[in-house]
Amino acid sequence: MKKSDRSVTIKDIAREAGVSISTVSFAFNGTAPVAQETKERIFEVIKRLNYQPNSAARGLVTRKTNNICLFTPHPASDFFSFSGNSVFSDLLQGIGDVLDQRDYNLLIAWDNLGHKAKTPKLVKLMRERAMDGVLIALPSHDSSVIEELSEHQFPMVIVGTNDRKNQINSVDVDNYDIGYRNTKHMLGLGHSRIAFISPGPLEFLVCEDRLEGYRDALQEAGIKYREDYVFIGDEKEHSGYRAASSFLSLKETPTAVVSGRDIQAVGVLEYARENGLSVPNDLALISFENTELAQKYNITSSTTDLYEIGKEGAKLLHKVLTRKKDRSAQNVVIASELIIRSSCGAKPKS
Amino acid sequence: MKKSDRSVTIKDIAREAGVSISTVSFAFNGTAPVAQETKERIFEVIKRLNYQPNSAARGLVTRKTNNICLFTPHPASDFFSFSGNSVFSDLLQGIGDVLDQRDYNLLIAWDNLGHKAKTPKLVKLMRERAMDGVLIALPSHDSSVIEELSEHQFPMVIVGTNDRKNQINSVDVDNYDIGYRNTKHMLGLGHSRIAFISPGPLEFLVCEDRLEGYRDALQEAGIKYREDYVFIGDEKEHSGYRAASSFLSLKETPTAVVSGRDIQAVGVLEYARENGLSVPNDLALISFENTELAQKYNITSSTTDLYEIGKEGAKLLHKVLTRKKDRSAQNVVIASELIIRSSCGAKPKS
DNA sequence: CTGAAAGCGCTTACAG
DNA sequence: CTGAAAGCGCTTACAG
Secondary structure (H helix, E strand, O other), X not given: OOHHHOOOOXXXXXXXXXXXXHHHHHHHXXXXXXXXXXXXXXXXXXXXXXXXXXXXXXXXXXXXXXXXXEEEOOOHHHHHHHHOHHHHHHHHHXXXXXXXXXXXXXXXXXXXXXXXXXXXHHHHHHHOOOOOEXXXXXXXXXXXXXXXXXXXXXXXEEEOOXXXXXXXXXXXXXHHHHHHHHHHHHXXXXXXXXEEEEOXXXXXXXXXXXHHHHHHHHHHOOOOXXXXXXXXXXXXXXXXXXXXXXXXXXXXXXXXXXXXXXXXXXXXXXXXXXXXXXXXXXXXXXXXXXXXXXXXXXXXXXXXXXXHHHHHXXXXXXXXXXXXXXXXXOEEEEOOOEEOOHHHOOOOOO | OHHHHXXXXXXXXXXXXXXXXXXXXXXXXXOOOOOHHHHHHHHHXXXXXXXXXXXXXXXXXXXXXXXXXXXXXXXXXXXXXXXXXXXXXXXXXXXXXXXXXXXXXXXXXXXXXXXXXXXXXXXXXXXXXXOOEEEEEOOEOOOHHHXXXXXXXXXXXXXXXXXXXXXXXXXXXXXXXHHHHHHHHHHHOOOOOEEEEEOOOOOEHHHHHHHHHHHHHHHHOOOOOOXXXXXXXXXXXXXXXXXXXXXXXXXXXXXEEXXXXXXXXXXXXXXXXHOOOOOOOOOEEEEEEOOHHHHHOOOEEEEOOHXXXXXXXXXXXXXXXXXXXXXXXXXXXXXXXXXXXXXXXXXXXX
């Protein structure tokens, strides 16, 4: 192990196999025909010496790194805490499954606020060509970084709500539509006083979309949108609790709640329990995500399959990376399904 | 934007600034003295043209990639589900904070079982020199991959329990000691029938360590270790519930439980509530991790600061990467603190 | 303080 | 089917 400081290179293989380095390259990459006999000799040596081409050298000439970056334009803490457990790991897993299979490495990066002086990390990664393409998770309105990559036509796919449809590739469920349909579902059950809990700050596009779906469904039903029926929650159960508390202290209390995420719905349930309210009789409840929580607490919820989003996002990026001519942006919509459980079931009292 | 297909290179800067490429390199990297005036001219051009050295070209000669890999020798799903939400994001954040500051990129990889035919991902990354070093999370007994990297003296740090102390760098809390002290705490309160819930399969070294600490504390107190007082749980609350149910159906029921992780303790609490048992009067409870759950449910728990582990792990790896001569392996122990809450407080009934 | 040149380890025309 | 040569974009002795 003393001399293994110096890795084995293509020259070593060539010498040992008695051929030129081009032939080794052709054989290894299958990029030109090589005599069967020669090929066998070469591969024997490759195996014996544990040869693996140096990625920097190869990348220098091919202009590819085989690195894909998963990026989120937020401080890591915000991203992870907003996403919650399963959400993030599901997304990562979907991405990872595809990249593994196609032999890409996964880089992970986020915006380091506080370092605002330096060039943003993602821009640096692009300029120094440290990655071939990027998956953007949880985009927000302020997207100067995305803009910059976009100007340079850097390959990217947004996994999540996309502000600029038809300009940038994206994969997501249709949060607007789910918001719309969840609300519609409550309207269909006879509710007219329907409140909404945002899954997080409206700065996150996904939150805005869900809210707008809610708003438009109300409007279509001729119901006025009221500010006091909207609560901006966060990723904690307690924000659902506080939302419920806020709604139910109004003069005219809502009879139904469209919760922005399952864990908030759990908070609503908790408040209802403590205050002797029956769900769905006193308060009907519907949510987004359909996580394990929804199942555990019997909450009606619309699926948002993050694994699928990750998988399709990675696939799309790979497609972009391997096709010759650029085509117009593609916006993939992952189907969502409403899983009906007891929390929304009954007609309202009034 | 038409001609930006071709990135700007060091040649462009040299030409534009009227100097040689070596001088540009010296100025940019501060690696040799450059006349103030020349320097200014060069940096003006660099700024104007948005120059950033190509990482592959640079890496080819420096033999550094500035990529660090966070690796776990498990399928991603196992890793994430075992770790749970905050655990993983805390670790990642600690690592990220350090890496950000020191200008490393973070690669993330896991073992793709099912692909057992191919060379393991991490070995491939090492051989093709796609990363400078690796942080290993959640190591297990079967560590042929770690062994291989270790033989090649590839820079690595284990963030988590380390099987081969004093051979491989590592950073962790002392899980054995916490297991020992948690158990000791219960003994000190007068308990003698103390059960243990493993946080996961013993295949994970962290689980084994916690269990051994428990076992040794008992032994030291002259109490016999009983198999039926040990339950192998998992990352789900329900495993705590099942553990409690199993313990309390024994002929001789335990009066205290050392829970392997907070969420299991919550499961124990749930079982106790359903069965009219008082905690801590009928069953005293102590746990590991001290997550938000411990606070919410008033569970006595020992801290395991994953953020700190990640941070120190990244720091140690950076140290290994930048020092000239190798020194012997270093094993950093992160301090743990026992946070006493009501779940353990009272003396046992018997 | 500055430049010309070699070389890092590959791939890819080009010629045969 | 195979090899010699150029070149990817840098860094780093070496000379001056």
